[in-house]
Amino acid sequence: MSEVGSRRSVATYVTLLSVVGAVVVGGGAAFAGWRWPSWIALVLASFAFLTARVPLRFQRRGGAQAHTIDEAVVVGLLWTAPLGVVPALMALAVSVAHVALRHDRIKIAYNAASTGISTFAAAVAFSAVTSGQPFDTLRGVLGTVVAAGVYNAVGLALLAVLFTRLQGSTFRGFVRDSAGVNGVTWLANVALGILMVVVALHEPWALAAVLLVGIGLHLGFRGYVAAVDDRRRMRGMLELTRTLADFTAGPSAFDRFLEQVAAAHQARGAALRLWVDGEEELHVWGTTSEEVAPVLSRATTGIEAFRLDLESDGMAALAAPLVHKGEVAGSLAVVHRYGVEPWTDDALTLISALATEVAVTAHNIELFKQVERERARWAEESTKLNDILGAASDGIAMLDASGEIVSWNPGMSALTGVEAGHALNKPWWTVLRVRDLEGDDLLPEGDHVVTSALAGDRHGDPVSVQVLRRDGQWRWVRATFSPLLSEDGDIDGTVMVARDVTAEREVEELKADFVATVSHELRTPLTPLKGFLATVRQRSDLLTPDQIAMLHESMESQVLRLERLVNDLLVVADLDRGRVRFGRELVGLHDAVELASAEEQDHGEDRVRIVGDRRLAAAADGNAVVRIVRALISNALKHSDGLVRVELAREGHEVTVRVADEGPGIPPWEQERIFQRFHRLGDHLHRTQGPGLGLSIAKALTDHLGGTIEVDSDVGRGATFVLRLRAAGPVPVSEPSSADVG
Numbered sequence: 001m002s003e004v005g006s007r008r009s010v011a012t013y014v015t016l017l018s019v020v021g022a023v024v025v026g027g028g029a030a031f032a033g034w035r036w037p038s039w040i041a042l043v044l045a046s047f048a049f050l051t052a053r054v055p056l057r058f059q060r061r062g063g064a065q066a067h068t069i070d071e072a073v074v075v076g077l078l079w080t081a082p083l084g085v086v087p088a089l090m091a092l093a094v095s096v097a098h099v100a101l102r103h104d105r106i107k108i109a110y111n112a113a114s115t116g117i118s119t120f121a122a123a124v125a126f127s128a129v130t131s132g133q134p135f136d137t138l139r140g141v142l143g144t145v146v147a148a149g150v151y152n153a154v155g156l157a158l159l160a161v162l163f164t165r166l167q168g169s170t171f172r173g174f175v176r177d178s179a180g181v182n183g184v185t186w187l188a189n190v191a192l193g194i195l196m197v198v199v200a201l202h203e204p205w206a207l208a209a210v211l212l213v214g215i216g217l218h219l220g221f222r223g224y225v226a227a228v229d230d231r232r233r234m235r236g237m238l239e240l241t242r243t244l245a246d247f248t249a250g251p252s253a254f255d256r257f258l259e260q261v262a263a264a265h266q267a268r269g270a271a272l273r274l275w276v277d278g279e280e281e282l283h284v285w286g287t288t289s290e291e292v293a294p295v296l297s298r299a300t301t302g303i304e305a306f307r308l309d310l311e312s313d314g315m316a317a318l319a320a321p322l323v324h325k326g327e328v329a330g331s332l333a334v335v336h337r338y339g340v341e342p343w344t345d346d347a348l349t350l351i352s353a354l355a356t357e358v359a360v361t362a363h364n365i366e367l368f369k370q371v372e373r374e375r376a377r378w379a380e381e382s383t384k385l386n387d388i389l390g391a392a393s394d395g396i397a398m399l400d401a402s403g404e405i406v407s408w409n410p411g412m413s414a415l416t417g418v419e420a421g422h423a424l425n426k427p428w429w430t431v432l433r434v435r436d437l438e439g440d441d442l443l444p445e446g447d448h449v450v451t452s453a454l455a456g457d458r459h460g461d462p463v464s465v466q467v468l469r470r471d472g473q474w475r476w477v478r479a480t481f482s483p484l485l486s487e488d489g490d491i492d493g494t495v496m497v498a499r500d501v502t503a504e505r506e507v508e509e510l511k512a513d514f515v516a517t518v519s520h521e522l523r524t525p526l527t528p529l530k531g532f533l534a535t536v537r538q539r540s541d542l543l544t545p546d547q548i549a550m551l552h553e554s555m556e557s558q559v560l561r562l563e564r565l566v567n568d569l570l571v572v573a574d575l576d577r578g579r580v581r582f583g584r585e586l587v588g589l590h591d592a593v594e595l596a597s598a599e600e601q602d603h604g605e606d607r608v609r610i611v612g613d614r615r616l617a618a619a620a621d622g623n624a625v626v627r628i629v630r631a632l633i634s635n636a637l638k639h640s641d642g643l644v645r646v647e648l649a650r651e652g653h654e655v656t657v658r659v660a661d662e663g664p665g666i667p668p669w670e671q672e673r674i675f676q677r678f679h680r681l682g683d684h685l686h687r688t689q690g691p692g693l694g695l696s697i698a699k700a701l702t703d704h705l706g707g708t709i710e711v712d713s714d715v716g717r718g719a720t721f722v723l724r725l726r727a728a729g730p731v732p733v734s735e736p737s738s739a740d741v742g
Contacts, residue, residue, distance in 0.1 A: 021113030299331035320355035417470030453481035612648025615730035
């Protein structure tokens with residue numbers, strides 16, 4: 001509900017309440033018959049007037065509730081005045097008190113009507129309980145308690161309805177929150193009222209003393225409540241100050257501050273406009289930017305705080321500019337006050353003081369941001385080198401003059417396997433184990449590049465050394481060592497920049513080994529070919545036809561060997577260039593294995609056993625499958641003198657080809673490397689023949705077909721290679737599947 005709508009709703013409610021109050025008060029007096037009250041009743045009514053002028057105020061949800069001792073006065077009037085006159089006396093006393101205080105017309109009308117209706121209900125309850133015999137002690141006390149309770153309950157209910165229209169709270173929630181305070185005041189007022197009645201009935205002139213004591217207690221407690229309220233305000237101001245100090249924390253701090261400002265001014269919403277670094281920042285709480293924009297704009301055009309009234313200006317608001325050293329840095333505003341009363345001059349002073357504090361804080365924020373920008377710029381400059389070091393793939397370490405490590409980048413951690421936390425502030429020789437080309441360790445007291453760099457010598461050319469990783473592997477490193485000099489020319493340490501060149505050295509070794517191996521592989525078939533041709537040319541007249549046929553067959557075998565080597569080299573080149581094209585067809589695995597084993601076995605040799613269903617097929621390229629299986633069988637035949645078992649099977653959506661040999665097996669640390677090009681097991685003297693391309697070609701072709709190759713092996717128990725391809729429908733066979741077992 002809008003503020004205007006809320007006020008209209010309250011006005012309608014108060015008007016209706018005033019009509020009911022007038023009817024009840026006037027009707028009650030007319031029905032009971034007007035009789036002039038006694039002087040004691042008039043004194044009590046005057047007491048009600050005095051207490052209404054100095055109520056006890058309690059804070060609730062940012063608004064205030066006023067509590068008086070009028071219940072005690074009502075109790076006294078029920079005993080000392082005609083019941084029909086009591087509501088009129090109370091309504092009159094409260095009305096005169098609020099008029100004297102110059103309260104809003106709506107508030108005067110509500111309090112008069114509420115008091116009259118509550119007093120009328122209390123009089124009815126008192127009359128019903130006492131049955132016209134109030135001087136019966138037990139019945140009179142019971143009637144007094146019931147009447148005071150009815151007065152309190154009716155007044156609380158009427159106030160709850162008012163607050164539901166003012167604040168949008170629920171009736172039940174208001175009653176629940178207010179029940180405690182109302183219960184305490186009810187007990188105190190009933191006790192005071194009974195005391196006044198007893199004194200008035202037995203010694204009327206002593207009533208003055210009781211009233212004086214009551215007034216003293218009331219004023220004393222009012223002072224206590226005021227002190228409590230002052231402490232609350234001080235705590236609120238302290239919280240506001242703390243929140244102001246947290247403005248650099250982000251939008252949440254502004255929201256907390258505005259919520260606290262609204263609570264301090266008993267308002268529903270608050271807004272803050274700031275100019276920081278020439279940019280406008282708008283923060284709102286409990287309202288909308290559209291509602292507060294005109295108020296904030298008006299505040300920034302002046303230098304003083306101002307107040308808007310709902311009736312005259314169409315909106316209830318307080319606003320003040322943020323002025324610092326004569327310059328306006330924004331504005332602060334609160335809108336939509338709880339209740340129907342306008343803001344006081346104290347509220348205007350408070351928001352003006354807060355605006356001044358915010359202006360100083362805004363200026364400090366701007367200075368803080370400038371300092372932060374400068375610090376960030378210096379931090380950025382200082383971290384550029386760290387960023388470069390962190391992003392560098394090369395290992396970079398910095399040593400101080402004593403040889404302790406003071407910087408260690410991620411590249412160095414990757415190179416050595418030592419994290420920075422285990423390397424910093426330690427002597428370099430306790431973290432790094434370094435060997436030169438001759439295999440000698442570099443020690444701190446030796447004569448080498450590290451000690452000479454720490455002595456100030458600059459080495460322009462990189463040196464090749466070996467570094468021992470944490471996992472036990474030696475890595476070849478190409479490193480440079482440069483001394484660090486201070487502005488005075490003193491030696492502050494040295495910088496080591498290292499690059500892992502192990503792979504490069506391995507490639508160079510592999511290339512050299514490959515050239516030697518290919519030369520050997522080419523020379524191996526060429527030598528017998530050359531001898532066979534010389535024999536045929538020189539001794540053909542002495543050879544029988546069978547001998548000539550045998551020579552031709554041997555020469556053809558060597559030519560085929562040369563052809564396979566050349567084809568393997570061409571396939572490697574085509575795979576590197578991406579020129580290999582693969583088809584998709586139904587490939588019978590049994591036929592592919594038979595073809596591959598026939599190509600790899602010498603004439604008359606039968607070392608391959610094929611086991612499995614002849615009908616199994618894969619969806620793949622036929623030539624690629626034959627080449628893959630041939631590479632696996634060739635590898636098994638080379639590393640084993642026994643049988644090679646090939647098992648065909650289907651596993652779900654895949655078909656598998658398992659090639660198992662009885663050879664020496666493959667160590668676990670070699671099982672990943674065997675699929676690398678040119679890699680062969682064993683040393684140069686015990687390696688089996690071949691350039692080391694078969695398994696690498698098989699792995700590359702399998703990847704292109706979408707399959708996998710796995711190896712299961714260990715030293716001394718042979719090796720099993722498993723080829724997995726996508727399964728396809730069965731292929732027709734001319735023999736029953738029972739004949740497949742070889």
